[in-house]
Amino acid sequence: MKRFNWRPLVVVAALILAWQWALGGGKLVSDTLAPPGPVAAALFEMLRDGSVLQASFQTLLAALLGLALGAGIGTALGLASGILPPVGTAIRGPVEVLRPLPAIALVPLMTIIFGLGLDMEVYVVAFAVVWPSIILTQTAVRHVERRLLEVADVLELSYLARIRKIVLPAILPRLVVMLRFTAAIALLIAVTVELVSNPWGLGHEMMVASQDMAPARMIAFLFVITAIGWCLNWALVTAERHLLP
Amino acid sequence: MSRRLRNLATDLAAISCLLVLWYVAAAASWVPPAFVPSPVAVYQRLISGFADGSLLVETARTVIAMLAGWFACSLLGIVVGSIIGIWPLARQSLGPVLEIFRPMPPAAVIPIAIAIFGLSPEMSLVVVLFGAIWPALLATVHGFSSVEPRLKEVGQALTLSPLAFIWKIALPNATPDIIAGMRLSLVVSLVLVVITDMITGQPGLGSLVVLASRTFDMAGLFAGLVLLSLIGLVSNAAIVAVERRLLAYQR
Amino acid sequence: MANALKLGSKPATPLPAAPAPNAAPDPIITFADVGFAYGGPAVLSHVSFTVAPGTVTCVIGPSGCGKTTVLRLVAGFLRASSGVVTVAGVPRTRPTRDVAVVFQDYGRALLPWRDVYGNVSLALEAAHVRRAERRARIESMLALVGLENHARKFPSELSGGMQQRLQIARCLAQDPKILLMDEPFGALDAMTRGILQDELLRIQEERGVSVLFVTHDIEEALYLGNQVVALIANPGRVSQRVEVPLPFPRNQLATREHPEFLRLRRALFHLTHGHEG
Numbered sequence: 001m002k003r004f005n006w007r008p009l010v011v012v013a014a015l016i017l018a019w020q021w022a023l024g025g026g027k028l029v030s031d032t033l034a035p036p037g038p039v040a041a042a043l044f045e046m047l048r049d050g051s052v053l054q055a056s057f058q059t060l061l062a063a064l065l066g067l068a069l070g071a072g073i074g075t076a077l078g079l080a081s082g083i084l085p086p087v088g089t090a091i092r093g094p095v096e097v098l099r100p101l102p103a104i105a106l107v108p109l110m111t112i113i114f115g116l117g118l119d120m121e122v123y124v125v126a127f128a129v130v131w132p133s134i135i136l137t138q139t140a141v142r143h144v145e146r147r148l149l150e151v152a153d154v155l156e157l158s159y160l161a162r163i164r165k166i167v168l169p170a171i172l173p174r175l176v177v178m179l180r181f182t183a184a185i186a187l188l189i190a191v192t193v194e195l196v197s198n199p200w201g202l203g204h205e206m207m208v209a210s211q212d213m214a215p216a217r218m219i220a221f222l223f224v225i226t227a228i229g230w231c232l233n234w235a236l237v238t239a240e241r242h243l244l245p
Numbered sequence: 246m247s248r249r250l251r252n253l254a255t256d257l258a259a260i261s262c263l264l265v266l267w268y269v270a271a272a273a274s275w276v277p278p279a280f281v282p283s284p285v286a287v288y289q290r291l292i293s294g295f296a297d298g299s300l301l302v303e304t305a306r307t308v309i310a311m312l313a314g315w316f317a318c319s320l321l322g323i324v325v326g327s328i329i330g331i332w333p334l335a336r337q338s339l340g341p342v343l344e345i346f347r348p349m350p351p352a353a354v355i356p357i358a359i360a361i362f363g364l365s366p367e368m369s370l371v372v373v374l375f376g377a378i379w380p381a382l383l384a385t386v387h388g389f390s391s392v393e394p395r396l397k398e399v400g401q402a403l404t405l406s407p408l409a410f411i412w413k414i415a416l417p418n419a420t421p422d423i424i425a426g427m428r429l430s431l432v433v434s435l436v437l438v439v440i441t442d443m444i445t446g447q448p449g450l451g452s453l454v455v456l457a458s459r460t461f462d463m464a465g466l467f468a469g470l471v472l473l474s475l476i477g478l479v480s481n482a483a484i485v486a487v488e489r490r491l492l493a494y495q496r
Numbered sequence: 497m498a499n500a501l502k503l504g505s506k507p508a509t510p511l512p513a514a515p516a517p518n519a520a521p522d523p524i525i526t527f528a529d530v531g532f533a534y535g536g537p538a539v540l541s542h543v544s545f546t547v548a549p550g551t552v553t554c555v556i557g558p559s560g561c562g563k564t565t566v567l568r569l570v571a572g573f574l575r576a577s578s579g580v581v582t583v584a585g586v587p588r589t590r591p592t593r594d595v596a597v598v599f600q601d602y603g604r605a606l607l608p609w610r611d612v613y614g615n616v617s618l619a620l621e622a623a624h625v626r627r628a629e630r631r632a633r634i635e636s637m638l639a640l641v642g643l644e645n646h647a648r649k650f651p652s653e654l655s656g657g658m659q660q661r662l663q664i665a666r667c668l669a670q671d672p673k674i675l676l677m678d679e680p681f682g683a684l685d686a687m688t689r690g691i692l693q694d695e696l697l698r699i700q701e702e703r704g705v706s707v708l709f710v711t712h713d714i715e716e717a718l719y720l721g722n723q724v725v726a727l728i729a730n731p732g733r734v735s736q737r738v739e740v741p742l743p744f745p746r747n748q749l750a751t752r753e754h755p756e757f758l759r760l761r762r763a764l765f766h767l768t769h770g771h772e773g
Contacts, residue, residue, distance in 0.1 A: 007334075008341035015342075032360035093256030094263050100477025102436040104443070105451065105470055108458030113280050147604040150573065153591040155622035155670065165618065169609045184348060192352040196443055203353075210356035218356055222349075229348025 038216035043223065051205070052224055059201035060228070062118055063183075063190040066125025071182050073126070074133020075175070079167065081134075082141025083159060095134055103128035103189050107197055117200075121193045128189045129182045136181070140174035141167060176243055180236040187229055202228075279461070286464040287471060294468060300453075304472050307438055307450045311476070314373030315434040319427050321374070322381030326423075330389025331415060340390075343383060351376030351433050352440055359444075369441040377433040384426025388419025424488045431480055439473065450476075522585065524549040524674060524706045525570055530579035532565055539565050541731040543579070547723070549673075552700060552707040554717035555725045556764070562732025563710045567678050570708060571597050584673060593623060596667035598677040602660045606651040612638065612662055613647040619669035637665045640699060657688035661695070668703065675700075677709045681716070690748050693720060697746055714764050718757055719746055726764055736764070 016036050023035035034042075046052040081088030103124050110120040144167055152162045194203025202225050209218035264284055270276050271283040294300025329335045329343075354375050355368075362368035392415055400410045442451025450469050457465035523546035532540040540562045547553045555563045568574045569581045572591035581588040583595060591597075599605040607615055616637050620630045638644045641661040651659055660680055667675060677696075681689040697720065700707055711717050717724045721740050728735040738760060742751055751757055 005337055005341070007338035011338045011342050033357070089255055090259050092252070093259035096256060097260055097474060097478060100432075100435075100481055101470060101474040102439050102477070104436060104440050105454055105473050107443075108455050109280075109466060109470070112458055112461070145604050147599055147601060148607065150591075150597070150599075151605055151618075153573070154571065154593065154595070154597050155619060156591065156593050157622050161622065165621070166607070169607070172609075187348075188350040188352075191350045192440065195352050195355055196440060206353065206356050210360050215360060218360065222353055222357070225353055226345070226349040229350070230345070233348055 032213070032215055034216035034219055039219045039223070042214075042216035043220040046217070046220060046224070052202075052221075055200070055202045055205045055221075056224065056228060058118075059187070059190050059194065059203065059225075062121040062193075062201065063125060063186040065118075066122045066190065067129055067183055067186040069122060070126035070129030070186070071133045071179070074130040074182075075137045077130075078134045078137025079141060079163065081138055082144075082167070083163065088138060091134070095131060099131040099135075104192055104196060107193055111197065116198055121190060121198050121201075124193050125186050125189045129186050132182055132185065133178065136174070136178040137171070140171035140178070143174070144170045172243065173240075176236070176240045180233060180240065183232055183236060184229060187232060191225055278463075280463070282463040282467055287467045290464040290468040291471065294465075300468065300472070303448055303450050303453045303469075304476070306448050307435075307442070307473075308476055310369065310373070310438045310449065311431070311435045311480070314370060314377060314438065315427075315431050317370075317374055318378040318430050318434065319381050322378045322426065322430065323385050323423060326382045326385025326426075327389050327411070327415070327419070330386045330419070331411065336386070336390055340386065343386065346379060347383060349379075351379065351437055355440065355444065364445040366447060369438065369445065369447070372441050373434055373437045376437045377430045380429035380433060381423070381426040384422045384429070385419060388422030388426075389415050391422075392418050421492055424484070424491065428481065428484050428488075431484065432477070435473075435477055435480070521549055523547055524584055525553075525708060526580075526582045527566070527569075528580045528582070530569065530576045530581055532562070532569065532574065532577050538577075538731040540569075541733050543727075543732065543734055545725050545734060545737055547706055547708060549706050550704045551722040552697075552709060552720050553723045553725060554709045554711060554721035555727060556711055556714055556717045557727035557732070558729055559712065560732075561727040561729035563712075563727055564678055565732065566727070567597075567676050567708065567710050570674070571595060571676055593619075593670050594672050595674045595676060596670045596672035598660075598663055598667050598675065598680045600679045600682055602656070602663045602680075602683075603651065605663055606659060606666075608651055611648050611650050612643055612654070615651070615662055616666050616669050619666050623670065633669065637669045640668065640702075641665045641695065655688075656684050657692060660684065660692065664696075664699070668699065668705075672705060675705050675707045677707065679711050680709075682711070689716075694746075694748065696720065697744075701744070714761055715752065718742070718760055718764070719748075719751060724760075724764065738764070 020035050020037070023033055077087070077091060081091060106124050106127055107120070110123050114120040114123065148166050148170065149162075152166050157165065190201065191203040194201035195207050196203075198204060202221055206218055206221040206225070209215070209221060267281075267284050271278065271281055291300065329339050352372075355372055358368045358372045358375075362371060396414050396418065400414055405413065438449065439451035441447075442449035443455050446452045446455070450473050454466055454469040454473075457463070457469060525547035527543050527545050530540060530543045531538055543562075543566065545553075555566055557563050565574065569576055570583065570588065572588050572595065575589060607618065610618070613634055616634045617630055620633060625633065635644065635647075638647055641664055643658060643661055643665060646654065646658065651662065654662065664680075681692050684692065693716065696707070699705075707720075709717070709720055718740055724738050724740060725734055726736040726738075727733065740760065742754055742756055
């Protein structure tokens with residue numbers, strides 16, 4: 001059993017104390033930032049009146065729908081380009097050119113087409129997620145054991161049977177890792193879209209709190225956002241550990 | 246070498262096909278012209294924008310802000326990251342704490358930065374710094390903390406001074422991780438510059454895109470998107486080229 | 497190549513009008529003046545031999561002589577650059593289910609996420625055998641290779657010898673006409689090797705499958721084969737083809753001490769070691 005590492009806890013405690021010291025005495029303007037006490041109180045209040053739950057639900061909904069759409073398309077394209085090399089060659093150029101475009105830059109365009117709301121956010125998230133999905137799936141397919149593909153040749157497996165019985169099970173571990181990565185991106189983009197424009201979700205609540213001069217609430221929302229990201233990651237890591245031998 | 250050229254030619258061909266498709270889609274109105282302009286219009290906007298300097302200013306500002314933020318982040322991230330990575334006490338105490346910040350969206354510091362600095366260029370810089378530093382920092386910590394134990398023993402056997410050890414063994418060992426982290430930091434830096442531009446409205450491609458959308462200037466909007474793509478593409482290609490040179494021994 | 501009929505010579509007595517009723521059956525594998533190159537120097541050149549159905553042919557030679565290439569040509573992974581490789585009278589162009597391949601790196605040829613039962617099942621699924629019929633056939637395959645008590649284990653839980661047996665079971669489940677084996681026992685210890693050699697002979701006799709067996713081990717080749725084809729390198733070509741008239745069933749002790757075994761061993765040793773490169 002590893003000895004319990006208490007040092008980070010000391011650091012965290014020190015940080016909280018420093019935070020309290022810096023702001024508790026009203027040293028910094030108190031309508032832009034807040035010390036730990038009021039933040040904890042605001043957190044409690046948000047949980048009690050359910051505003052946090054509703055906002056979290058909205059953000060997560062957009063993030064997960066966008067993830068499903070983007071990762072779905074990306075994985076399919078990545079698989080296709082692994083099985084049929086011409087597909088991979090054809091999409092390589094467009095992927096290289098479209099990938100560097102920051103997804104957020106699409107918000108004004110998507111707003112014109114879809115207006116504000118869930119749709120717009122889902123499409124922006126999907127755009128951000130599709131490129132890493134394609135690339136990571138392609139890498140995963142490339143790493144499928146060569147011998148297994150030769151066995152598939154000998155057994156004269158159809159394309160569909162090959163994918164179902166050999167390729168997909170072989171790349172599953174990498175796909176789970178990819179999911180962890182793309183889920184984090186999805187959440188991040190969703191929150192950012194809300195920060196910038198979409199009038200719902202955690203990002204929007206945080207922005208509103210900032211503009212309303214309610215710093216405790218604002219910082220509390222920051223903690224909620226980080227905590228959700230952390231939980232999502234932990235959930236996927238656990239799933240990964242169960243799926244992988 | 247010729248395979249790289251062949252790949253480049255294929256990619257350009259594929260992109261050209263896409264452009265042709267775009268042109269046809271716009272010309273035949275398969276997509277509403279109110280949403281998607283013709284690539285010809287976008288091209289003309291790009292040319293005229295650079296000829297009269299308007300686009301040049303916006304692009305330059307975005308690129309400079311991105312690079313400035315990125316340099317600062319990388320420097321700070323590498324220095325702090327190397328200290329944490331090498332010093333066991335720091336690594337045990339701060340490592341897990343830093344990991345807490347990993348899932349935090351870089352843009353989430355924006356409301357706090359706005360609260361402190363208002364909608365100003367200082368806010369932009371602070372946001373980029375605090376948002377884009379994480380990839381460089383975390384990657385550097387990982388790079389320095391993952392020195393092969395055998396190599397540490399070699400350093401001890403050769404009685405290398407701590408500085409010599411860092412310079413000759415730890416740093417080269419960490420270089421692949423550091424470069425990967427810097428690449429990511431550059432991406433985040435660009436994203437944050439665009440976002441802060443969009444929020445503050447200060448000159449840059451982010452605010453250009455927002456303004457163009459408000460006036461339904463679709464050609465301008467798409468011109469901005471094209472430029473942003475190019476900036477990301479070129480800057481990433483530059484880092485990849487440097488990486489390939491530095492890590493040639495890995496082939 | 498020391499050989500019988502020289503083209504163009506007149507036979508001493510007139511040939512019979514029709515082939516005799518007990519004439520040898522058509523070969524199941526033929527190499528007719530086969531050459532192969534990846535685009536550079538020839539890996540194989542002017543390789544010719546045949547394999548009679550229901551027999552074991554062993555291909556031996558030093559490393560780099562192209563023995564694996566010979567196997568992969570029959571498997572259908574490669575196509576001859578010149579000459580023709582035929583299987584059951586049909587020129588070979590791509591892999592088919594009736595020619596099974598037992599790879600040397602068995603660990604990489606098994607599905608790590610399926611258990612022993614599932615791995616054998618793959619071959620039957622590929623042949624579109626209905627689920628109801630699969631069970632009986634899988635169980636009989638496992639019994640044939642002696643893995644019937646390990647059906648639910650995963651490859652990572654099996655020893656090297658057992659993994660190779662599993663691969664053989666999957667290959668036999670394809671109900672193949674031909675079994676191609678690429679140094680299948682090379683990665684195993686000597687004792688396991690001996691056991692598997694005898695199992696292979698037993699299975700081959702039971703099923704009547706034709707075997708093309710690549711190995712660098714002369715003794716293994718003589719022990720297993722009805723015929724041994726010896727290749728030499730640079731470029732890969734046939735240097736000698738010998739029939740092995742040793743009695744069946746073979747025996748690890750008796751056969752290996754048989755005078756004919758020792759004679760052939762000496763001849764092949766000089767041949768392959770004298771002609772290196």
